[in-house]
Amino acid sequence: MPLIEDRVSVSLKKILLATDFSEASEKASVYAMALAHRFGSTIQIAHVFDPSAVTSQEEAVLGIPAAKRLPTAQERLDSVTNEFAAAGIQAEAVLRQGHRPSIDLLNIAKADRADLIIAGTQSKTGLARLILGSTAESLIRNAPVPVLTIGPQTELSSRGPLVFRKIVYATDFSTESAKASFFALSFAQDSGANLYFCYVLGYQARNAGTKDFLDQGFERALNRMVPQSAYDWCNPECVVEHGDATEAILELAEAKQADLIVLGARTASFWLTHIAHGTSPDILAQAKCPVMTIC
Numbered sequence: 001m002p003l004i005e006d007r008v009s010v011s012l013k014k015i016l017l018a019t020d021f022s023e024a025s026e027k028a029s030v031y032a033m034a035l036a037h038r039f040g041s042t043i044q045i046a047h048v049f050d051p052s053a054v055t056s057q058e059e060a061v062l063g064i065p066a067a068k069r070l071p072t073a074q075e076r077l078d079s080v081t082n083e084f085a086a087a088g089i090q091a092e093a094v095l096r097q098g099h100r101p102s103i104d105l106l107n108i109a110k111a112d113r114a115d116l117i118i119a120g121t122q123s124k125t126g127l128a129r130l131i132l133g134s135t136a137e138s139l140i141r142n143a144p145v146p147v148l149t150i151g152p153q154t155e156l157s158s159r160g161p162l163v164f165r166k167i168v169y170a171t172d173f174s175t176e177s178a179k180a181s182f183f184a185l186s187f188a189q190d191s192g193a194n195l196y197f198c199y200v201l202g203y204q205a206r207n208a209g210t211k212d213f214l215d216q217g218f219e220r221a222l223n224r225m226v227p228q229s230a231y232d233w234c235n236p237e238c239v240v241e242h243g244d245a246t247e248a249i250l251e252l253a254e255a256k257q258a259d260l261i262v263l264g265a266r267t268a269s270f271w272l273t274h275i276a277h278g279t280s281p282d283i284l285a286q287a288k289c290p291v292m293t294i295c
Contacts, residue, residue, distance in 0.1 A: 154290055177263075261291045
């Protein structure tokens with residue numbers, strides 16, 4: 001895995017906030033506002049209107065035509081945008097029409113060179129997630145920039161400037177994880193955070209001697225990932241856990257009271273890793289803090 005030798009810094013000049021006006025999107029808006037205050041970011045608030053989808057029981061029963069529903073979507077989008085403007089944040093509303101929201105959102109992010117995409121998710125676990133899918137998961141698999149997901153268990157942020165004080169960075173020593181380490185270090189530098197480099201060893205050692213041998217080996221590998229300069233501007237700590245990756249990462253995040261989890265997700269295997277228990281999607285569903293994923 002490549003090492004980062006130089007001091008790093010995070011830049012969030014442009015943030016794309018994806019919204020469908022759901023409760024999850026409202027929570028994501030609060031995080032977008034807090035990050036914009038911290039980094040002086042401009043915000044694009046994007047909604048993709050799907051003419052074939054209805055969002056309420058009333059629309060389904062009455063059969064309200066798409067042409068009459070579109071102005072309502074624009075009004076709701078303008079309302080969200082006005083909230084950002086009232087908070088002193090430069091924000092722009094972007095409305096698109098389409099049947100595949102993730103594709104339109106990715107096109108917006110690429111065209112406007114967004115540094116970060118923020119999305120709320122009602123991500124499910126297990127086979128239900130594999131069948132249903134979600135816009136957020138599609139964004140993660142294909143986005144050229146990090147995606148910050150605000151899951152259903154995420155605690156609400158304040159609307160003031162947001163800094164991450166305790167960050168769990170989980171790695172499997174893949175290329176994707178190497179990319180993610182840059183962002184974990186960047187945010188840690190910004191706030192002088194406690195940064196936990198974590199590897200989860202699924203193998204269960206039969207005796208203490210083997211366990212200690214494995215733990216020490218992987219701890220050394222984790223330590224090699226930490227730039228020496230990082231000790232000047234954050235507090236890195238290397239942790240080797242055992243057992244199920246999702247459970248171990250979430251338990252570590254809760255034990256350390258982490259306010260950010262950073263993951264590198266393998267694009268090709270995002271859906272199929274461990275079949276019904278893909279690590280990244282399950283963490284999105286269960287984390288009590290935002291999750292930043294980089295493919």
